[in-house]
Amino acid sequence: MNSAIRNGLGYTTLALMIAALFMVFDYVPPEAEQGIAQLIFYFHVPLAWVAFASFGIVAIAGIFYLWLGDQLWDDLGYAAAETGMVFCTLMIVAGSIWAKPIWGTWWTWDSRLTTTFILWLMYCGYLMLRASADDTPQVARFAAVLGIVAVLDVPIVIASVRLWRTIHPAVLVTKQGGHGLEDPRMVATLMVCLAAFTALWAWLLMLRFMQLRTRSRMGTLAVRIAFANAAASDSK
Amino acid sequence: MEHLGYLFAAYSIIFAVIFLYVLFIWRRQAALDAELRTLEARMAALNESSPAAGSSEPRTDI
Numbered sequence A: 001m002n003s004a005i006r007n008g009l010g011y012t013t014l015a016l017m018i019a020a021l022f023m024v025f026d027y028v029p030p031e032a033e034q035g036i037a038q039l040i041f042y043f044h045v046p047l048a049w050v051a052f053a054s055f056g057i058v059a060i061a062g063i064f065y066l067w068l069g070d071q072l073w074d075d076l077g078y079a080a081a082e083t084g085m086v087f088c089t090l091m092i093v094a095g096s097i098w099a100k101p102i103w104g105t106w107w108t109w110d111s112r113l114t115t116t117f118i119l120w121l122m123y124c125g126y127l128m129l130r131a132s133a134d135d136t137p138q139v140a141r142f143a144a145v146l147g148i149v150a151v152l153d154v155p156i157v158i159a160s161v162r163l164w165r166t167i168h169p170a171v172l173v174t175k176q177g178g179h180g181l182e183d184p185r186m187v188a189t190l191m192v193c194l195a196a197f198t199a200l201w202a203w204l205l206m207l208r209f210m211q212l213r214t215r216s217r218m219g220t221l222a223v224r225i226a227f228a229n230a231a232a233s234d235s236k
Numbered sequence B: 001m002e003h004l005g006y007l008f009a010a011y012s013i014i015f016a017v018i019f020l021y022v023l024f025i026w027r028r029q030a031a032l033d034a035e036l037r038t039l040e041a042r043m044a045a046l047n048e049s050s051p052a053a054g055s056s057e058p059r060t061d062i
Helices: A002-027 A036-068 A071-103 A111-132 A137-150 A153-163 A184-235 B004-049
Strands: none
Touching: A002 A036, A002 A184, A036 A071, A036 A111, A036 A137, A036 A153, A036 A184, A036 B004, A071 A111, A071 A137, A071 A184, A071 B004, A111 A137, A111 A153, A184 B004
């Protein structure tokens, strides 16, 4: 059952990604002012969406772990934080490459960029905590709390373009309301790219989550073997 | 076709990193499979030497 879902997601991701690439490079018209560099937008925004979705799952899993204490939620949070970091890093890198020809700089301490960087640092901390300590319930609880606190930065990142003066474009929801995508082909391309990255994210999250579940079960099996060994020694 | 290099760089990095992450997951899976086979072999050996010991549950009161 799991492998059928996993394979189905994998093939769906592949098909959607091919469609997304076709639409970006052959279907959608480039934006009038920015030209071809604006095509980075069609992957930059979906990367942000899946990164934020991942961090949301980290927080939800953290709440359930603190509430129920079930290892499953800790594994889900860890898997989501890792995939979220991959996509968040790619979002920042893609944004930086897009910024260079448009803003003339790779990076600026703009409100959205700064709040995103803080978000990235917090999840770096989460992964460093997981990597540097043993998988004890105490570390899992610390990580759950960190995941819940860190996600509070996500709405700040989203709202930052409206809260503070910024040079980052508010394309999806402009300050005047509505969206900044004038051509319907731009909207269609963005939707396909969002679907492609959502499928890719779900596939990677599932792979990593199943792997962490296996590792947890193996830990339990190792404990059983150790106890069985001790019981065998005692009986001799 | 101004800025084509930036576009190429962005898309190349995105796909390269995703490919590397999939590779990382794949390699971890291979390591986990090997570890699981070792554990299963140890469990089987334990069951052969002492069938009662192999089925014992871990104590949860310690």
